[in-house]
Amino acid sequence: MSDVAVKERESAKTGSGAFDYDAIGIGAGFAGLALIHYLREKGVSVRVFDKASDVGGTWTWNRYPGAATDSESYYYCLAFSKDILEQWSWSQRYAGWEETQRYLRFVADKCEMWPDIQLNTEIVAANYDDELGGWRVTTGEGETYTCKYFISAMGMISEPMIPRLKGMDQFKGPLFHSARWPQGLEYAGKRVAIIGSGATTVQMLPVVAQTAGSVTVFQRTPNYILPAMQKPMTAEWEREIKSNYDAVVAKCRNHVFGMAFDSPVGRNAMDTDPDERERIFEENWTGSFRWVFETFDDLLVSPEANRLAGDFIVKKMRERVNDPAIADILSPSFDDYPLFAKRPPLDHGYFEAFNRNNVQLVDIGKREPIVEIDETGVRTTAGHYEFDIIVLATGFKAYTGALEAFPIRGRTGQTLAEKWMTVSESIMGVVVADFPNMFMITGPQAPFANLPTSIEQNVKWISRCIEKMEREGLDVFEPRREAEVEWTAHTADIHRQTLMAEGHKVNSWMMGANRDDKPPRELIYFGGANAYYDRLDQSADEGFPELEFETRKTLSV
Ligand SMILES: Cc1cc2nc3c(=O)[nH]c(=O)nc-3n(C[C@H](O)[C@H](O)[C@H](O)COP(=O)(O)OP(=O)(O)OC[C@H]3O[C@@H](n4cnc5c(N)ncnc54)[C@H](O)[C@@H]3O)c2cc1C
DSSP: OOHHHHHOOOOOOOOSSSSSEEEEEEOOSHHHHHHHHHHHHTTOOEEEEOSSSSSOTHHHHOOSTTOBOSSOGGGSSOOSOHHHHHHOOOSBSSOBHHHHHHHHHHHHHHTTOGGGEEOSOOEEEEEEETTTTEEEEEETTSOEEEEEEEEEOOOTTOSBOOOOOTTGGGOSSOEEEGGGOOTTOOOBTOEEEEEOOSHHHHHHHHHHHHHBSEEEEEESSOOOOEEOOOOBOOHHHHHHHHTTHHHHHHHHHTSTTSSSOOOOOSOOGGGSOHHHHHHHHHHTOSSSTHHHHHSOSOTTTOHHHHHHHHHHHHHHHHHTOSOHHHHHHHOOOTTTOOTTSSOOOEESSHHHHTTSTTEEEEETTTTOOEEEEOSSEEEESSOEEEOSEEEEOOOBOTTTHHHHSSOEEOTTSOBHHHHTSSOOOOBTTTBOTTOTTEEESSOTTSOOSOHHHHHHHHHHHHHHHHHHHHHHTOOEEEEOHHHHHHHHHHHHHHHHHSGGGGGGGGTOGGGTTTOSSSOOOOOSOOSOHHHHHHHHHHHHHTTOTTEEEEOOTTTOO
């Protein structure tokens, strides 16, 4: 029996009242583990289900060659335990998937979370039961459990986006989404197609190209690609981080993207002399997204500054590609879309890969769109390409995908998927009107940020809400519709004022514009993660004015 199986425990019901569990969470990644920690602190029983065979969430599923974090690992972690931050050592600046997953197992071990986790269990339905004043949650095996609080920890990019390409079922070789990379797949010497050219492909290509016979990347949209500049975690760097962890955590909490960056820096690109601006851009070209935040404060605000920053990045990209024709295809421009309207990838040798003679780039955006997949490969409007393996690196149904993948029915019987047909409404990305006693961790209209930071802020709000309800003998909360209308309008208003609103032009997942089943919409709160965290705190301090609480005498036995 595997380690995990041994650690898993039979589903023992631990609810304190009329329910099997006080809370049920779905998803055993960062969010599920944070949930267990914070709810336990409040004395609330929780059972976390995951369809995966291990904890880790994103890092259990995304096992493609080169998969790694783009956040620097020392702040891509849970901050609730100083001991764990102290005891864990990262090996390098950005950890690979194995190391990140190992870290999450370490958290589960140290906090003895395994008894509250049930793996290999898919949730296929969740229904609010008005009479019960709680939820009935059904597994793929047909078991139904009741809980007072139903909590999604299903992740904001966990549901793969599978494109509808004609003939996909005809291909004779392995064809799979990058988040479902088959374990042990032998690709050495093989002809590999990668469809899509976002962050996944930017990580995957340099590794796959080393041993594959050939790799062909089908690119729809060129990216602004920042350098990762991977480096080992030296003993000195680790000492410095560990002796300043409180400051690191505070930096994340107070940053617009939840990252441990020094910003704002108090200067604007547009107010800086061109030579000095170039010097600052060069001096800060040290890897990670920091460059965008630690150079100037107006790069994501002023179109002119954004154009300058984009031009600088493209100049750096082109320097590393030998063939100018390839460099042209790889280079975005402000006229196509601004920097950050699409999530910029981090590079670990992507450009050098195109200098190899076994790597080819096909522009399916402007030159030769894909017509179909057939038994032996990919047909575009310009020709036919033969392959042994096809990888769909086509991203995810962001923010709402997992919540729409099975029926979650609220008080009215409407599912979330039905409710979100055209607008993905919520209150702060954590609760939804007509879905009583249901919480989401990083749901739609939450910020896009360093996710562990956002996850912990969400879970703190959730656990404070549950604490209040248990302390005051409250049975049901109903999110107020007027608060949902207000948050949705506020999110849309801010979105319209940012350069991110241009994302629909280039199918950005940050607007759900990569999906072919729903129109683009404002999916993300861009008013600053720090301002959003302040708003969560204020809401909890004021007793959750967005929620209407109900006590049902018959329930509180
Ligand atoms: C390749 C990649 C790299 C990334 N790098 C970064 C980064 O550098 N920085 C950053 O901030 N974020 C990054 N992200 C985003 C990443 O998803 C989050 O950082 C974080 O891992 C989210 O954790 P989570 O627990 O909320 O969700 P997830 O890790 O997505 O976990 C959700 C879990 O829910 C489970 N689940 C879903 N539906 C069901 C169901 N119906 N029944 C049972 N279980 C279900 C899934 O199996 C999954 O295990 C990256 C994402 C990817 C794909």
